[in-house]
Amino acid sequence: MKPKRRTPAPVSSGPRPLSASARFVRRAQANATGSVAAFAFMAVVAGGVWWKMESKKTRVIMVRNAETGQMEAVTVPADRPEAEAKKIFDFEAATAKQAEAAKTQAAAEAAAEPGQMTGTTKGPDPENPAIAALKEAEPLLLTGIDAGRDTALKRDAEMLSMTMMSNAYDAYRGLLERSLSAAMPELAGTEGRNRFDPLWAEAPFYKAFLRWQMLDRFSQADIAAISHDSYAREMFKWLMENPSAMEELLLTIRPEDDSAKVLVFLKDAWTANSDKFPKFFNLAVACAVVFDRDVAIAEPLGGESTVNPLSRYLWYIEKDEKGKLTAPVHRSSARDLTWVVCAPVATSELEWAIDKLSGSRKNWGNNYGLIEYLMERAVKGLNPYEEYSFAEIKKEGGICGDQSYFCVNTARAHGIPALILAGETDLGGHAWAAVKTQPDEWDTNVGRIGGVSKGEGGNAQLGGSISEQEIWLWNDRAHQSPVITMSVYRHLWLADLYAALGKINDTLATAKLANELGRSFPETWNRLYEVMEEQQQQDDYSTFADPKIVAVWREFAADMRREFRENPRMAALAARAEDEHVYPYADGNEVARAMKRERRRVERDAGEQKDLIATNLKRQGDLIKKRGEPTAARDIGRLYDTALREYGGSITGFKMMAEDYYNFSKGDTEVSRKAVRDIELAFKRVVETGSKDWFRANTESTIYQMIVGYYREVGDEGRAKLLEKRYQRLLRLAERGAL
Known part of the structure; x- marks a missing residue:
């Protein structure tokens, strides 16, 4: 069981001075009845700051108070659309109402008998005016000189504050998406490797872009789960205002990580020592993604069972x-x-x-x-x-x-x-x-x-x-370059945005550009593969066997193999492209020739990675079996009998080939007996040395044991016992020599 997490008191070198508004908020938190009421009251205070604009930049509008029904004069920024200003006013009035309701609810829960429920519901109110305001708000200004002016920056801050106060992150992400979509045509070029550089150079656009990505990695539920904590809100606001921190987190976190636990740890790290958090943010991120699952201590030292x-x-x-x-x-x-x-x-x-x-x-x-x-x-x-x-x-x-x-x-x-x-x-x-x-x-x-x-x-x-x-x-030099790495991932993230906007052609073009900029990054090949499959589903082809489609996938596989010629294990996706999109529509003899050429390339270029030859043979055996021809068993037998003698010198490769060959032969006793005999003969020809070195003798004995097991499965107990005695004698001799 994972130990309970303790949240220590905040550590700092000394008290930090608070502004007047911050002191007012802290007093509101201390005096409010119930955490929900305090949270809502802070929203009113934060919203009130918005109205304190310089008179030369403001105007007065009339707004009907939803509670009293009376018209009230409200001062708003001169350039603010009247409809949006009214929505913000409605949001603040509703928040005040929610604060009062929260007090009543908290008092009712406190008075309730143990085990009684008061009918509360969790999650954002579907009628929350902040959600409606964000959904209907005009796009944020993200480009040009005006995007950096106070008016635009204040509106951006208001929208983020409204989002955080109401946990309306899905609606806010929608606003970001509309804003980015509106701004991209003004910035992005139409061709060239650097056509998207203006996007990254426009600070308001890039910050919004990173926020959009962040809210893809962390769901509204993830963030809402920690939003009751003032330290968590401080941490998340700092993060959303810090592009370099967002970049580091986005580069590190993966879809398989538990995003909710990642946020909880970042909150805990901020709470424990907010002064040190910026300097050690990378360390906090590493701990967050590693310890989103328990890490067991190897041995019971000091009574601990998992890392704290x-x-x-x-x-x-x-x-x-x-x-x-x-x-x-x-x-x-x-x-x-x-x-x-x-x-x-x-x-x-x-x-x-x-x-x-x-x-x-x-x-x-x-x-x-x-x-x-x-x-x-x-x-x-x-x-x-x-x-x-x-x-x-x-x-x-x-x-x-x-x-x-x-x-x-x-x-x-x-x-x-x-x-x-x-x-x-x-x-x-x-x-x-x-x-x-x-x-x-x-x-x-x-x-x-x-x-x-x-x-x-x-x-x-x-x-x-x-x-x-x-x-x-x-x-690789590209992987060690922060500039290249950042450029590659920015384009991958941009492909995600285009995909969200339903622009499949732009998604494909951006994925191709990411691949062009980062040929040695497997991530770019994986993303390109995904988008190519998506586009293939949308294209109006009568069949996936269309020569145009097959040619595209053939080129993809060839390009990837060239890129990873000296490191062929990283080109596994090329094999998948061939098996799913090329070989099913090719002639059997053509496939056999292509597979043989690949085995020769591995033998020539891959050094010790001879297990890749076994993987190649398994693929070819599967394709032969799928064709369902009467000669399939014989064809697979010939393939492996030859390969075991030609490529069996590697222990790992030999064992993989032997296991696959025997598994292919199961179901037919005669075929299985022949397969075991072929494996034994190839072992004696290319692997067995009879060495008295302990390590080599032990290795050869494991293959002997495998063959013995096969002979027993096919009913040849006599041959099994003979081989068993042989390898046991070799082990005894080797053990005496070792000690």
Whole structure:
């Protein structure tokens, strides 16, 4: 169970002076009966400030008071449409009425018997005049000199204030969308890579654009859930007024994150120390997206079972301020810091790493080798630890998993992004480390050995896994450039806006431009793929087999493969494009030739990533099976029999091919028997060495066990027992040699 979150009192270096209006609001909060009444009363006060305009910029209009029915004279800005001014007046009058009703409601609830309900409803009132005012308001002025003048800025502030006071964020997002749509034709060019640069350069437009994106990531319900808290309102207002902060949050948060919990943590961080929040905003964002789910501590140290998010945030601030961190966290991006704050260890372990370890960021990987390798732990499973602490690992030694754990989590304690990678090599399973040894460079060679076909690490933010090849991509010059990264994402966000406006052609053009600007960003390929599918659904083609459509998808796949020629794992989307939009409409012989060319490219260009050949074979086998021809089983058998001998040298690749081949053969006893025999013969020809090295012998024994299991499934118990005796004898010899 996740520990209850405690909200500490605000920490600051001293009292902050309040303006007269702010002091009045604070007194209103203190004296109001019930939080709802206080909240509504603040709305009246904030709204009242709006009417105090300079006389030379105002005019008087007559407005009917909804309560008394009498006409009243009201002073409004000279350039304000009369209808909009009346709506704001109605909103404030209704808010005052709601405040009085809230007092009555609070008193009734206080007097009610335990368990009784008073008939209250939650959520925004559908008849709230603020929602109506926002829905019918004229678009905000976002372009030109007048957009930066006091009148436009004050109106923008009023609309945001009205939104926050009434939790009318959906209506406000609609106003932003109308305003952005009206302003874009005045700013955007029609062609060229830089045609949208005027959008980003127009400050009022860009702030509104970022706000629109923010309200896409965080729902009205998410924001309303924290809006009862004055600190939360302060935090959210600061965020909505700060474009650089909105950019950082939008670059970091993902659709899979729990947006409601992200907001709750940001509120808690502001409450705990609002003075430090701007400086450590990136750290707060990293904690928010990592700790939107519980992070378990690896071992029961200090009686804790999960990381306390707020304590972790404040701990890093304290160490940063004292200059204790090798890589100060206030200098890192939120995305990098997700690989720092996630350390699954107790605070006492972080303190040990600060006190006992030092060294340069560049050479932090040396701490992997600082841990002596224990062969008995590898062979016999020896556990020399009582607590599994950093101190014990350093004293007793360990195997590759312990070395990686020590290196990575002590790096995180010092503010250095790092993660553990693991995969299968030709010598068996192995763990090593990826460490960001420079501000612009990740090193994935810390403790790495050769023959790794598919290295993966845990995704600290989203759960699941992340490949070593994706980390290599982070070292790309474009990914390390804040200017290029920001440009790419701005265009992706603009594509979202065009999509919301129902402009599919503009959405596609913008997605293509984002892809052109960020060819090495998988996100641009994914977005382009989505938009191409959407447009395909709308185009008036009689069938998706139309040559025009097939040619477009063929070009997409070819372009992506060229871009990721040296890192083909990142081109998985190209295979999907072919399997869904090209190969179903192609001749079987043509598909076979294309698949074979791809296998040769992987063999030539992909280095250790031979498991991609197994993936290619599985795709071809699936396509053969879908065609449903009588010779399908024979064709798949020939495909795999040849491939196992040609490409079976990689342990990971061989195991994947063998498993897929056997699975394809299931359902026909004779075909299955042949498949197992083919697998055994290929294993003896290209994999088995008979080595007495413990690691190699152990690896080969796992394949022997797989084949033994297959023989038992097809009913050949005699062959299974023979192979079982063979690999057990090899393991005994290897174990004696290792110890």
